[in-house]
Amino acid sequence: MSQKALVLEEAKAPFVLKSIPIPKPGTGEILVKVLACALNPVDFGVQARDIIPNVKYPTILGLDVAGDVEALGEGVEGYAIGDRVFFAAEYSMNHGGLQQYALKDVSDPNIGKIPPNIGHGEASTIPLTLSTAAIPLLSANPVGAGLNPTFDSKVSFDGEVALVIGGGTSVGQYAIQIFKYLGFGTIITYASARHSDFLKSLGATHVIDRTEVPLPALSETVKTVTPLPIKNIYVAIVAVPDALEAGYACLAHGGQMATAHPAPPKPADAEATGRKIYGVFASTKIEPNIEFGTAMWKNLPKLVEEGTIKPNRIEMLPSGLAVVPDALLRFMTGGVSGVKLVVNPQDTI
Numbered sequence: 199m200s201q202k203a204l205v206l207e208e209a210k211a212p213f214v215l216k217s218i219p220i221p222k223p224g225t226g227e228i229l230v231k232v233l234a235c236a237l238n239p240v241d242f243g244v245q246a247r248d249i250i251p252n253v254k255y256p257t258i259l260g261l262d263v264a265g266d267v268e269a270l271g272e273g274v275e276g277y278a279i280g281d282r283v284f285f286a287a288e289y290s291m292n293h294g295g296l297q298q299y300a301l302k303d304v305s306d307p308n309i310g311k312i313p314p315n316i317g318h319g320e321a322s323t324i325p326l327t328l329s330t331a332a333i334p335l336l337s338a339n340p341v342g343a344g345l346n347p348t349f350d351s352k353v354s355f356d357g358e359v360a361l362v363i364g365g366g367t368s369v370g371q372y373a374i375q376i377f378k379y380l381g382f383g384t385i386i387t388y389a390s391a392r393h394s395d396f397l398k399s400l401g402a403t404h405v406i407d408r409t410e411v412p413l414p415a416l417s418e419t420v421k422t423v424t425p426l427p428i429k430n431i432y433v434a435i436v437a438v439p440d441a442l443e444a445g446y447a448c449l450a451h452g453g454q455m456a457t458a459h460p461a462p463p464k465p466a467d468a469e470a471t472g473r474k475i476y477g478v479f480a481s482t483k484i485e486p487n488i489e490f491g492t493a494m495w496k497n498l499p500k501l502v503e504e505g506t507i508k509p510n511r512i513e514m515l516p517s518g519l520a521v522v523p524d525a526l527l528r529f530m531t532g533g534v535s536g537v538k539l540v541v542n543p544q545d546t547i
């Protein structure tokens with residue numbers, strides 16, 4: 199039996215849409231009919247620039263998968279054919295999401311059953327993107343800011359102020375929701391005003407319009423919103439160096455700034471002012487993130503079902519895998535605004 203897949207034959211090669219065999223689940227694996235795969239900026243970076251070390255070619259990209267269990271390998275417990283699942287995938291011929299059928303090892307904790315209140319497309323927005331916000335904010339020091347490594351429901355930052363720079367990004371939308379989950383009383387975000395109502399529905403209390411206020415002016419503008427010190431900040435904008443600088447300028451002495459940047463530079467006065475910065479390589483499948491990732495996935499289905507974590511809004515791309523190469527270019531041209539791009543490989547013509 200064959201399927202359609204988008205294959206990268208070698209580093210920096212163009213994608214090839216081709217027929218390949220449907221993989222067979224080995225011991226402890228499930229075969230998943232992929233009904234949604236969310237795209238991420240890193241997919242463009244890997245295809246065009248080979249930015250992730252140790253990718254073995256040929257490979258199939260697609261890190262965020264949702265689908266239905268199609269077949270069970272030997273020894274699989276806790277899953278049945280037809281279960282709706284979402285999971286953190288990996289770049290590999292059998293396990294990448296940009297194909298019609300992918301394998302998943304269910305001894306890996308980075309998988310959950312999709313709660314009944316969301317669809318496959320929405321579920322696919324969660325794994326990598328939520329991790330990118332959650333790891334540097336919640337996981338224990340020194341990996342993250344340690345705001346709630348165990349998802350303890352008693353933790354509360356009631357009355358405190360948080361700031362999210364880039365709240366309109368997919369990652370920033372989850373950062374806003376994490377601050378709300380933690381009980382922050384004031385959650386300021388820097389984003390386009392056209393997303394205001396949506397970002398307020400996620401938990402933002404104030405939106406500073408990025409089309410009106412340039413990043414270097416942000417710290418002064420924030421002072422007009424609150425006189426309180428800002429001890430917790432998330433910066434979701436990586437490509438614009440001004441974003442980290444603007445966040446740092448807003449950060450109270452002794453405060454913590456988390457970011458989607460994998461290796462944020464440390465300002466010269468960080469030690470003297472007690473300001474800490476936490477970057478992330480957002481895989482929950484590798485150290486030092488495995489323990490936190492396990493806790494996150496254990497809690498995730500319930501947090502989604504009760505509406506504490508709402509998935510990103512999605513733009514479902516037409517025609518399945520064929521449009522992915524063009525869609526990835528949109529990450530580089532500002533062509534993604536307030537939505538997650540999602541593809542259903544079953545729609546491939």
Ligand SMILES: NC(=O)c1ccc[n+]([C@@H]2O[C@H](COP(=O)([O-])OP(=O)(O)OC[C@H]3O[C@@H](n4cnc5c(N)ncnc54)[C@H](OP(=O)(O)O)[C@@H]3O)[C@@H](O)[C@H]2O)c1
Binds near residue numbers: 437479
């Ligand atoms: N370290 C890791 O492991 C990791 C993992 C995943 C993602 N990331 C990184 O995290 C970043 C966010 O990823 P994503 O998927 O969430 O991106 P995304 O949703 O594709 O980002 C698009 C959004 O960025 C907003 N934006 C662009 N420039 C801005 C600025 N100067 N200020 C405020 N908002 C701005 C746009 O706002 P408008 O709507 O106003 O146009 C748009 O809504 C990317 O750089 C990505 O590479 C890192």
